[in-house]
Amino acid sequence: MAAIVSRTRSFVPPKSFRTITESAPVRWTLTAIAVGFLSLFLLMPLIAVFYEAFKKGVQLYLATFSDPYAIDAIRLTLTVAAISVPLNLLFGLAAAWAITKFTFRGKSLLVTVLDLPFAVSPVIAGLIFVLIFSTTHGWLAEPIKAWDLRIIFALPGIALATIFITLPFIARELIPVMQAQGRDEELAALTLGAGGWRTFFHVTLPNVKWGLFYGVILCNARAMGEFGAVAVVSGNIKGKTSTMPLYIETLYMEYQTVSAFSLATILSLLALATLLLKNFIEWRTAKSARH
Amino acid sequence: METRKKTKRRPSRRILPGFGLTMGITVTYLTLLVLIPLSAVFIRSSGMGWDAFWTAITGRQVVASYKVTFGISFLAAATNAVFGFLVAWVLTRYRFPGRRILDALVDLPFALPTAVAGIALTALYARNGWLGQFFYSLGIETAYSQVGIYIALTFIGLPFVVRTLQPVMEDLDAEVEEAAASLGAGRAKVFTQIIVPALLPAMLTGFALAFARAIGEYGSVIFISGNIPLRTEITPLVIVKFLENYQYPQATAVAAVMLTASFALLFVINLLQRWAEKNS
Amino acid sequence: MSIQATHISKTFGDYRALENVSLTVPDGRLVSLLGPSGSGKTTLLRILAGLEYPDPDALGRVLFHGEDVTDLAPGKRGVGFVFQHYALFRHMTVEKNISFGLRAMPLSKRPSTDEIRKRVNHLLELVQLNGLNKRYPSELSGGQRQRVALARALAVEPRVLLLDEPFGALDAKVRKDLRRWLRTFQEEIQITTIFVTHDQEEALELADEVVVMNNARIEQVGSPQEVYDKPKSPFVIEFLGNVNRFRAGDSHHSTAEAGVLYVRPHDVEIQPSGATPHQQAIPAKVLHIFSAGNFARVALERIGTHEHFEAEVPRERLRELALEQGHTVTATFRHIRLFEKNGFIEDTNLLAP
Numbered sequence: 001m002a003a004i005v006s007r008t009r010s011f012v013p014p015k016s017f018r019t020i021t022e023s024a025p026v027r028w029t030l031t032a033i034a035v036g037f038l039s040l041f042l043l044m045p046l047i048a049v050f051y052e053a054f055k056k057g058v059q060l061y062l063a064t065f066s067d068p069y070a071i072d073a074i075r076l077t078l079t080v081a082a083i084s085v086p087l088n089l090l091f092g093l094a095a096a097w098a099i100t101k102f103t104f105r106g107k108s109l110l111v112t113v114l115d116l117p118f119a120v121s122p123v124i125a126g127l128i129f130v131l132i133f134s135t136t137h138g139w140l141a142e143p144i145k146a147w148d149l150r151i152i153f154a155l156p157g158i159a160l161a162t163i164f165i166t167l168p169f170i171a172r173e174l175i176p177v178m179q180a181q182g183r184d185e186e187l188a189a190l191t192l193g194a195g196g197w198r199t200f201f202h203v204t205l206p207n208v209k210w211g212l213f214y215g216v217i218l219c220n221a222r223a224m225g226e227f228g229a230v231a232v233v234s235g236n237i238k239g240k241t242s243t244m245p246l247y248i249e250t251l252y253m254e255y256q257t258v259s260a261f262s263l264a265t266i267l268s269l270l271a272l273a274t275l276l277l278k279n280f281i282e283w284r285t286a287k288s289a290r291h
Numbered sequence: 292m293e294t295r296k297k298t299k300r301r302p303s304r305r306i307l308p309g310f311g312l313t314m315g316i317t318v319t320y321l322t323l324l325v326l327i328p329l330s331a332v333f334i335r336s337s338g339m340g341w342d343a344f345w346t347a348i349t350g351r352q353v354v355a356s357y358k359v360t361f362g363i364s365f366l367a368a369a370t371n372a373v374f375g376f377l378v379a380w381v382l383t384r385y386r387f388p389g390r391r392i393l394d395a396l397v398d399l400p401f402a403l404p405t406a407v408a409g410i411a412l413t414a415l416y417a418r419n420g421w422l423g424q425f426f427y428s429l430g431i432e433t434a435y436s437q438v439g440i441y442i443a444l445t446f447i448g449l450p451f452v453v454r455t456l457q458p459v460m461e462d463l464d465a466e467v468e469e470a471a472a473s474l475g476a477g478r479a480k481v482f483t484q485i486i487v488p489a490l491l492p493a494m495l496t497g498f499a500l501a502f503a504r505a506i507g508e509y510g511s512v513i514f515i516s517g518n519i520p521l522r523t524e525i526t527p528l529v530i531v532k533f534l535e536n537y538q539y540p541q542a543t544a545v546a547a548v549m550l551t552a553s554f555a556l557l558f559v560i561n562l563l564q565r566w567a568e569k570n571s
Numbered sequence: 572m573s574i575q576a577t578h579i580s581k582t583f584g585d586y587r588a589l590e591n592v593s594l595t596v597p598d599g600r601l602v603s604l605l606g607p608s609g610s611g612k613t614t615l616l617r618i619l620a621g622l623e624y625p626d627p628d629a630l631g632r633v634l635f636h637g638e639d640v641t642d643l644a645p646g647k648r649g650v651g652f653v654f655q656h657y658a659l660f661r662h663m664t665v666e667k668n669i670s671f672g673l674r675a676m677p678l679s680k681r682p683s684t685d686e687i688r689k690r691v692n693h694l695l696e697l698v699q700l701n702g703l704n705k706r707y708p709s710e711l712s713g714g715q716r717q718r719v720a721l722a723r724a725l726a727v728e729p730r731v732l733l734l735d736e737p738f739g740a741l742d743a744k745v746r747k748d749l750r751r752w753l754r755t756f757q758e759e760i761q762i763t764t765i766f767v768t769h770d771q772e773e774a775l776e777l778a779d780e781v782v783v784m785n786n787a788r789i790e791q792v793g794s795p796q797e798v799y800d801k802p803k804s805p806f807v808i809e810f811l812g813n814v815n816r817f818r819a820g821d822s823h824h825s826t827a828e829a830g831v832l833y834v835r836p837h838d839v840e841i842q843p844s845g846a847t848p849h850q851q852a853i854p855a856k857v858l859h860i861f862s863a864g865n866f867a868r869v870a871l872e873r874i875g876t877h878e879h880f881e882a883e884v885p886r887e888r889l890r891e892l893a894l895e896q897g898h899t900v901t902a903t904f905r906h907i908r909l910f911e912k913n914g915f916i917e918d919t920n921l922l923a924p
Contacts (some may be wrong), residue, residue: 021385030385034381035387035393042393044421045403046399048412048421095313098310098313101307102310104314110318113321115557120553121506121553122510123528123530124530127530127534127542129328131331132331134539137539167325188658188659190644191621191646192671193676195646200309206662207662225402225405227509232531232534248407248410249406252514268403271402271404275396275399
């Protein structure tokens with residue numbers, strides 16, 4: 001469902017301000033309420049993360065990152081992102097190409113299936129892979145045991161759950177952009193003798209690069225931050241199957257509050273960078289639309 | 292003659308290349324990673340027999356969790372519908388210093404990992420937290436209570452309402468408002484008779500999206516909720532607890548209920564969006 | 572190079588865009604596909620380019636110079652296609668846009684970088700855009716983009732040039748200039764050219780040959796003068812230029828019952844009331860006079876039937892007549908056309924009293 005947020009994201013510069021509006025006192029009151037609400041609900045938690053992390057000084061903050069378990073968690077998180085983001089990128093490009101460049105029956109059904117991961121609770125996203133790959137309860141328990149594979153409570157399970165959760169992001173960023181571009185440029189390339197790959201790499205890709213870039217960054221941020229789905233499949237073994245969000249939970253439960261928040265600052269900065277990038281791209285798009 | 296030979300086989304009826312390849316990748320990927328895994332929930336729960344299924348999904352603890360999850364999600368989504376409307380209105384219609392930053396910040400719950408949000412909200416609203424101090428002095432327990440769940444679910448649902456409403460508000464035709472005003476309608480009348488009806492579909496869509504997100508939420512809730520059985524346990528947590536106790540059938544049965552609810556909501560959201568599109 | 576299309580049909584779902592259309596375009600001609608929107612003209616052009624395939628069950632074939640290209644990919648047909656909205660590659664400079672086709676050639680055929688630069692500069696000169704090599708499409712005016720699109724299409728030395736509504740997105744002044752420019756340009760390079768338009772003035776002024784299309788079919792093919800002076804169907808006469816319609820009287824021509832008579836406004840002559848009453852003269856009332864321009868247009872109402880019609884009268888004639896609103900006059904017709912199943916009858920004796 002996150003899709004809707006990005007799908008309806010406006011690329012249009014705001015229209016000129018209306019001449020007819022509310023009276024000044026009403027305007028000020030409404031603005032004050034909105035600013036207050038946003039500060040309370042959005043700004044405060046963000047400030048709290050950094051405050052709690054640095055409460056006992058920079059030394060203690062930095063100490064978190066010499067904790068070997070924390071380093072393992074960071075490494076695992078990076079590994080999971082390095083597996084799931086490229087796969088979802090490939091899928092996103094293929095899905096966006098198929099959906100925006102062709103007409104075929106069942107397209108809207110396909111798009112609905114694409115949106116399903118947004119509608120599923122993260123916990124269930126983890127559960128479904130347990131139901132298939134668990135060595136005690138899974139559908140594939142026998143072959144997994146026979147081949148001595150480790151999927152649940154191991155990296156593959158974590159990666160699968162993460163792929164599921166972040167699957168729609170890149171496709172969902174690309175589809176509206178590619179839809180808006182139409183097919184004429186690709187057809188023009190074809191009449192000029194270019195083949196499919198050349199058309200894709202030289203015409204389509206440069207046109208959607210910003211949307212694609214944002215999709216990848218967002219997908220990455222979500223992949224690194226996923227908690228519920230990963231919690232279910234990972235078993236949360238410190239130093240082995242504990243990702244950053246899981247290790248934050250562990251630290252927090254062990255009353256190592258400063259360490260928990262210190263690790264959280266990294267993910268928060270990643271989130272902030274994602275927001276910054278989104279706004280930068282929107283600003284760019286609005287600027288080029290004015291051309 | 293040579294071309295004759297080459298053209299005997301009619302090429303793919305699609306002009307742009309790559310349909311087979313991209314469609315193949317898309318369908319295979321979605322089938323393997325989404326459809327088959329999700330179907331596991333339904334197939335496994337249908338295999339457990341109706342009685343066992345019914346017992347699993349109507350346990351006391353489970354039913355209490357439904358009430359908590361759906362009830363508080365509804366309240367949080369309703370709060371977001373109201374405040375999200377206000378926020379979207381202020382962000383699209385008024386200009387004030389810091390507007391752009393606040394606008395950018397609306398997406399925070401969307402980008403911030405839920406576990407981080409969970410511990411941050413808990414730190415803020417605990418008895419000794421910045422905001423908790425204030426609420427506790429008023430006798431409101433904001434942490435480890437249903438209020439805490441409400442706070443977390445409001446946090447994660449906010450962007451859905453704001454981001455659904457914003458583009459529609461931007462596209463509202465100023466001329467219609469001006470025409471109404473020129474016909475002598477007061478601002479209040481213009482608002483209730485022209486603006487609200489035009490925004491209603493988008494607002495309901497935003498509400499439904501926030502609600503759908505809230506019922507599945509896990510990470511941001513479990514820290515602040517305290518997870519007291521029958522009182523502050525959300526359904527996703529109940530599923531996790533079943534799993535931790537190796538009660539797989541029970542976990543699967545409850546998951547089937549939740550999935551059905553989510554899919555029903557997805558269907559409603561699709562209808563709402565179609566309505567909203569038709570309206571605009 | 573000549574183009575031949577035979578028995579082309581095309582359906583999109585339930586919608587019939589082309590129905591058994593055949594067309595031959597001789598080498599070096601400038602041909603216009605003219606018709607209202609939905610007539611199938613753009614679909615036909617796209618089928619010629621290979622951007623659509625004709626319905627496979629039909630016998631539809633496209634031949635270039637006698638060679639069957641029906642199933643050939645667009646890039647292999649040797650067509651230059653100019654899209655209605657130009658479809659310039661927005662992230663490439665003018666230079667890169669124009670050289671795209673050359674750079675996409677297989678290594679064995681690809682010209683050297685130097686050669687490509689020379690070709691680009693030559694093309695820019697040809698379309699009168701020298702020095703704009705490094706501009707991006709967003710930095711060009713509509714007319715300039717048009718010509719970049721043309722240069723890009725010409726860079727690969729196509730055998731045929733196809734243009735979809737080439738002037739549709741331009742404002743009136745630029746449109747006229749470009750139209751003239753394209754005419755001389757085509758005469759210079761002598762390439763078989765087909766363009767689509769819904770603007771009859773554009774088609775008549777620019778083309779050697781006009782193909783009038785309606786409702787998924789070709790109505791008539793001919794030189795501009797032919798289609799204007801000898802329209803083969805009511806559609807053609809109504810679509811090309813202004814025309815007045817009258818119900819055919821029942822006292823004449825047995826086949827004319829319930830038919831419609833067509834008279835061009837410039838074939839209507841106005842006489843003072845009562846002057847030389849003769850058979851195909853009708854009495855009419857002057858409703859309004861639009862006197863801007865060389866010819867005045869006089870709106871008239873036929874007395875008795877209340878049919879409205881229009882006459883085009885030279886200014887001096889108007890002055891001679893001293894016409895004013897409300898006057899009663901006698902209108903006579905130089906040409907009247909009546910369409911029947913198998914053609915049309917041109918007669919001046921068709922009008923019922």
